[in-house]
Amino acid sequence: MSEHGCIHLSNFKAAKGTQPYKVIYAYFVACTSTEARKRKAFSCYCYICRCLGPRLHSCLHCIFFGCFVSGHIQEHAKSKKHFLAVELTYGMVMCFQCGDYIYDRELTDIANERDAKASKALGLPISYRSWEPSANEIELLRLHPRRRRVIENSTIGLRGLINLGNTCFMNCIVQALTHTPLLRDFFLADKHQCQFRDQPGSCLVCEVSRLFQEFYSGNKAPLILHRLLHMIWTHAHHLAGYEQQDAHEFFIATLNVLHRHCKGSSAHTHSSPEHCNCIIDQIFTGGLQSDVVCQACNGVSTTIDPFWDISLDLATDIPTSSSESNDSGQKSSESSQKSNEQEPTSLIDCLTRFTRPEHLGSSAKIKCSNCQSYQESTKQLTMKKLPVVASFHLKRFKHSSRFHKISTYVAFPEHLDMTPFMSHYRNMNNGHCGNTFNLLPDNRYSLFAVINHLGTLDGGHYTAFIRQQQNHWFKCDDHLITKANIQEVLDSEGYLLFYHKQFLEYE
Amino acid sequence: MLYKTSIEQSLILSGEKDRFKELLRTRLTECGWRDQIQMLCRQIVKERGVQNITADELIGEVTAKGRALVPDAVKKELLQKIKAHFSQDM
Numbered sequence: 001m002s003e004h005g006c007i008h009l010s011n012f013k014a015a016k017g018t019q020p021y022k023v024i025y026a027y028f029v030a031c032t033s034t035e036a037r038k039r040k041a042f043s044c045y046c047y048i049c050r051c052l053g054p055r056l057h058s059c060l061h062c063i064f065f066g067c068f069v070s071g072h073i074q075e076h077a078k079s080k081k082h083f084l085a086v087e088l089t090y091g092m093v094m095c096f097q098c099g100d101y102i103y104d105r106e107l108t109d110i111a112n113e114r115d116a117k118a119s120k121a122l123g124l125p126i127s128y129r130s131w132e133p134s135a136n137e138i139e140l141l142r143l144h145p146r147r148r149r150v151i152e153n154s155t156i157g158l159r160g161l162i163n164l165g166n167t168c169f170m171n172c173i174v175q176a177l178t179h180t181p182l183l184r185d186f187f188l189a190d191k192h193q194c195q196f197r198d199q200p201g202s203c204l205v206c207e208v209s210r211l212f213q214e215f216y217s218g219n220k221a222p223l224i225l226h227r228l229l230h231m232i233w234t235h236a237h238h239l240a241g242y243e244q245q246d247a248h249e250f251f252i253a254t255l256n257v258l259h260r261h262c263k264g265s266s267a268h269t270h271s272s273p274e275h276c277n278c279i280i281d282q283i284f285t286g287g288l289q290s291d292v293v294c295q296a297c298n299g300v301s302t303t304i305d306p307f308w309d310i311s312l313d314l315a316t317d318i319p320t321s322s323s324e325s326n327d328s329g330q331k332s333s334e335s336s337q338k339s340n341e342q343e344p345t346s347l348i349d350c351l352t353r354f355t356r357p358e359h360l361g362s363s364a365k366i367k368c369s370n371c372q373s374y375q376e377s378t379k380q381l382t383m384k385k386l387p388v389v390a391s392f393h394l395k396r397f398k399h400s401s402r403f404h405k406i407s408t409y410v411a412f413p414e415h416l417d418m419t420p421f422m423s424h425y426r427n428m429n430n431g432h433c434g435n436t437f438n439l440l441p442d443n444r445y446s447l448f449a450v451i452n453h454l455g456t457l458d459g460g461h462y463t464a465f466i467r468q469q470q471n472h473w474f475k476c477d478d479h480l481i482t483k484a485n486i487q488e489v490l491d492s493e494g495y496l497l498f499y500h501k502q503f504l505e506y507e
Numbered sequence: 508m509l510y511k512t513s514i515e516q517s518l519i520l521s522g523e524k525d526r527f528k529e530l531l532r533t534r535l536t537e538c539g540w541r542d543q544i545q546m547l548c549r550q551i552v553k554e555r556g557v558q559n560i561t562a563d564e565l566i567g568e569v570t571a572k573g574r575a576l577v578p579d580a581v582k583k584e585l586l587q588k589i590k591a592h593f594s595q596d597m
Contacts (some may be wrong), residue, residue, distance in 0.1 A: 030524070041519040045512075052515050092562075100561040109580075122522045124529050502536055 005104040010095050012060065012084055013059040013106070021093070021107055022114075024058050029091040029111070030118035044088070048072040057094060060084040068094075079457050094140065148218070150469070157184075157468055160222035160479035160499040168478055169247040170229060171253065173373065175476040176449035176498055177208070178215045179466040182388055186279050187212035195261065204231050204254075205261045222479040232257070247451055247462050248309075248393050248496055255280055255308050284308050287385035289423045292366060293357075293378045299370025304384050309391035312350035313399055314343065314406045336484035347392065347412040355382050355421045382423040388504065390418065390445055397457065405457050412450075412497055414486060445499035453495045465489045514593075523592060527585065534581045544573050 007490040028044050030120045031037045045052050046067040055068040061082035066073030073085050077096040091111045092101045112129075119349045121127055133141065150156055157179065161171040177183060186192070187209045196203040207228055214223055236253040262278030276285075288307045293300050357380040359364065365374040396406045419425055422443065441442055448467040453460050463477045473484040518524040534540050548567050552560055 031519075031525075034520075037520050037522060041516040052512060118525070119529070122525055122529075124526065287513070503533075 004099045006095050006102050008083060008095050009093060009102050009104055013104075013199060018106060018110060020060055022110055024060070024086050025091050025111060025114050026090075028058055028088050029086070030114045032114070032117050032121045046072050049394040052060050053089075056088045057085040058088055060086055060093070062083070082340050118184050119232070152469075153472075154283045154469070155220075156218060158474060159483050160476070160481050164174060164226060164229060164476040165242050166244045167229060168462040169245045169250050170225060170232070171478055172247055172451045172462040172476065173251045174211065174225060174228070175464040175466050176251075176451060176496070179252075179449055179468060180283070180389055180498070181448065181500055181503075182283050183279070184212060184216075186217060186283075189390075191279070192262075195263065202231075203261050204228075204257045205237050206236060206477065207231055208258065221503070224457070237262075244458075244460065247398070247453070248311075250307060251391070251496065255284060283388045284391070286387035286390070289382050289384035291380045291382070293380075294366075294368035294370060294375045295377055296373065296375040297368060297371040299368055302370050305422050308387075310351075310354065311393040311395055312344075312347075312354055313395050314350070314408060314410065315395075343408065344410065345395075345408075346410060347416070350392075350394070350410070351421050355380065365380055382425075384423045385420060386418055386422070386443060386501070388418075388500040388501045391502075392499070394495055394497070396453065396493075396495055403457050405453075407493060409493060412447070412490065412494055414490065414500075416445045416447070418445060443501045444502045446502055447489070447497065448500045449496075450489055450492060450494050451496035451498075452492050454493075462495075465492065516536060527589065530588065531581070531585055534584065535577070538578050540573075540576055540578070540581075543576055544569060547572060 026032065027036045027039050031040055034208075044056065044058075045370070046056060047065055049067065049070055049072060051067055051070075056065055056500050057068055057073040058065050058195050059073070059076060059082045061084065064073075064076050064082070065088075066076050066085075068074070068087070073094075074096065077083050077085065083096040085096070086092070087094060087101070091107075091114075092106065093107060094100070095102050108167065111287070116126060139479055148156075161174060163171065182418075190209075192205050192209045194203050196206075211223075211225075211228065221420050232250070232254065235257045239245055239250060239253055259278060261281040262280060263276060285306050285308060287304045289302060291300050291302050344353060357378045360377050360379055364376075364377055367373070368375050368377070392412075394410055398404055398406055450465040452463050452465070454463065455461055461477075463475060465473055465475055465488070467473055471486070473486055473489055475482050475484040475488075515524070518527070551565060551568055572579055
């Protein structure tokens with residue numbers, strides 16, 4: 001297979017240009033119009049045996065279709081001396097003089113552009129294309145010939161973290177972050193562009209980037225996170241000091257600072273978090289839809305708020321469950337709602353409760369934008385947009401009259417389908433059924449990290465289970481890393497649960 | 508034969524053939540089939556040398572194996588989707 005076209009194709013292009021290829025591609029390979037589809041359906045068959053394929057080719061010199069399998073396109077090429085033909089499934093050019101398909105940069109570009117248009121015309125996502133290194137990347141690979149191959153039972157990426165005095169809350173979150181597949185790919189691909197080049201040592205994203213290099217360097221000695229801790233102290237004052245901290249709070253604070261540092265100082269001028277496209281937002285931000293339905297006029301007012309994680313209630317006497325960045329919707333609850341329901345025993349239970357319609361009660365009348373009066377209403381939360389990483393926070397620490405910890409076992413699955421909690425799914429069930437062709441979206445997730453809290457509120461310890469290489473699990477207890485299995489993970493008393501989307505769509 | 512042709516034509520006309528193809532392609536990528544075939548091809552090309560093999564010969568060598576490697580679940584899903592499409596259409 002020639003890499004750089006062939007002399008016959010070059011001669012053909014010099015004489016006739018790329019127009020013949022373009023026409024054949026647009027009508028018979030990737031149709032963008034109904035007209036093209038009609039032509040493809042009715043006039044595209046082997047002129048000798050009338051079959052529709054497989055491996056039908058079109059002559060590039062004249063109007064002739066012939067199948068390859070029965071040798072009809074070959075016969076045509078030989079008798080007419082038309083030696084170039086286009087294969088109609090993938091649009092590759094065959095040169096019968098060279099006896100093989102020919103790569104040609106110019107024609108490949110035309111094909112790619114046409115494919116994208118055709119997918120768009122059918123409402124399909126952009127199809128998968130394997131990675132090709134850019135000129136810059138080829139140069140880098142040439143300059144650094146050393147390769148490291150990751151084998152099946154490699155322990156690369158596993159490093160213990162020294163406890164600096166009650167810093168297990170930080171260690172467990174760092175373990176979860178460094179084993180977030182998409183975040184790892186981003187940092188190991190060296191994609192971060194620092195916004196604070198004039199102030200070295202102040203960018204938290206750079207520090208995390210450096211940590212990823214340390215984690216995946218192959219060195220096995222435990223790491224000391226003093227720089228990270230110091231940066232968190234300076235950027236999130238409420239976490240400073242040597243006390244025990246809440247891992248969840250640390251997680252949210254870290255995302256916050258990372259998000260801010262990704263955008264750089266320009267962020268202070270326009271503060272609209274929805275229009276950010278930094279890596280933190282790309283991976284962690286989802287959209288939560290809140291529908292408030294007025295009980296008098298049935299008018300619906302819908303708002304969509306961004307979220308980084310979902311906090312789920314475990315106790316029954318507080319029917320409210322609010323997500324982190326949605327504090328505006330703090331609901332005052334009616335006491336009538338509490339006693340007749342069971343405590344949730346699984347993550348699915350919690351999510352079902354989180355997304356069910358809820359009566360806001362007579363003490364919380366809201367002004368309806370539709371009928372302009374204060375009315376009782378119901379409120380329902382659903383997922384409008386799912387993040388790539390779905391983080392769930394089980395509210396085990398309850399601060400009612402006194403602080404205490406809820407240690408009930410809450411089951412969570414290894415694989416989770418979020419479809420039932422989506423906005424469009426709920427709407428579909430309320431009204432008519434959607435179309436049967438449900439190719440996308442795919443809302444399946446798999447578990448990759450679990451944070452556990454052991455002990456009591458005042459004397460506790462955090463550990464993390466993390467997934468490494470598809471299906472190997474490890475328990476990270478500060479500087480100690482031990483092998484675990486999925487059953488231990490699923491049996492554990494989860495506090496923070498991290499799920500990664502299984503399939504990502506191309507944008 | 509004629510019946511098969513008209514089915515195929517109706518699928519092309521509606522664009523449904525491209526949709527089914529895209530679904531199949533997505534599933535084959537997801538389940539790792541694509542990578543398996545890529546490895547297989549790479550191995551054959553390495554053994555023979557890039558200059559001594561044509562695309563046609565490569566296709567000849569991997570087709571049978573490739574067909575056998577398609578997971579049953581993928582075949583089943585596609586068949587069920589195609590059936591559903593026609594029962595809805597007629």
